[in-house]
Amino acid sequence: MKYEKVIVKAYEDPSFMHSKEGRAIRMLAEYYHPQASLKKNRIYNTIVFFGSARSISSEDYMNKFENLLELQASGQNVDEQMRLLKKLKFTSKYYDATVELAKRISEWSKSLTTDNKVYVCTGGGPGMMEAANRGAFEAEFQNIGFNIELPFEQHPNPYITPELNFEFHYFFMRKFWFVYHAKAIVVMPGGFGTMDELMEMLTLEQTNVISKKVPIVLYGKEFWNNLINFDYLLEVGMISKKDLDLFIILDDIDEAFDYVVNGISKLIRVEE
Numbered sequence: 001m002k003y004e005k006v007i008v009k010a011y012e013d014p015s016f017m018h019s020k021e022g023r024a025i026r027m028l029a030e031y032y033h034p035q036a037s038l039k040k041n042r043i044y045n046t047i048v049f050f051g052s053a054r055s056i057s058s059e060d061y062m063n064k065f066e067n068l069l070e071l072q073a074s075g076q077n078v079d080e081q082m083r084l085l086k087k088l089k090f091t092s093k094y095y096d097a098t099v100e101l102a103k104r105i106s107e108w109s110k111s112l113t114t115d116n117k118v119y120v121c122t123g124g125g126p127g128m129m130e131a132a133n134r135g136a137f138e139a140e141f142q143n144i145g146f147n148i149e150l151p152f153e154q155h156p157n158p159y160i161t162p163e164l165n166f167e168f169h170y171f172f173m174r175k176f177w178f179v180y181h182a183k184a185i186v187v188m189p190g191g192f193g194t195m196d197e198l199m200e201m202l203t204l205e206q207t208n209v210i211s212k213k214v215p216i217v218l219y220g221k222e223f224w225n226n227l228i229n230f231d232y233l234l235e236v237g238m239i240s241k242k243d244l245d246l247f248i249i250l251d252d253i254d255e256a257f258d259y260v261v262n263g264i265s266k267l268i269r270v271e272e
Helices: 023-040 058-073 079-087 091-109 128-138 171-180 192-206 221-227 230-235 241-246 253-271
Strands: 046-050 119-122 143-148 165-168 182-187 216-219 248-250
Touching (some): 046 091, 091 119, 091 128, 091 216, 119 128, 128 143, 143 171, 171 182, 171 192, 216 253, 230 241
């Protein structure tokens, strides 16, 4: 009896594509797939929003708080849940501000010529990412989500434009696409992931790996001034005085909008 074997092309063989040997091809796919989709939609400029996936809107906070009060009244022990919820209360004002800022920027962008339009781009998940995509969605404007495969917290939020909703496996490819079309960065309060993204952006600008001067806004003076003592870094010689010009810390939506729009407008004019 002769053997009958079905011949499968290498790129159609799941066992190879997901193997160690197929890694380079998977990396290339995470480069070329977003490139093709963004080009098809004529997206060349983005404003990237970073921030915590754990953040909640003021509306969600109140709903969850009232639900816990009801459970507490029925005799259930919700002390730990209540404690965790109250810790996140401060994030709700930043969630709401993110929605408003992203909405205003998207509405402004709609008035620009097609190839100069600026699109809200996030990590695609919940929290501050959801807030930024939501703002663009409320402005009825396309927006981008660069999701990443994680064991918890990360799932695509419902406000991302479907054809611009991407899923990554490799952090470095995801970061590449955050930076490549970025014309501005807004960093809301967040944890390790947000710190990683912020520090990488500052490092790329500090070392001139990014030739363009991308405006970087750290939004929330109370949070950022408590978290990082930039003046101390300068005092002990870890950074230079000019490095403090790489970003601005703001606490007002109007100021953030003006700073971002002015910075983006200069970049777009340079690239015309």
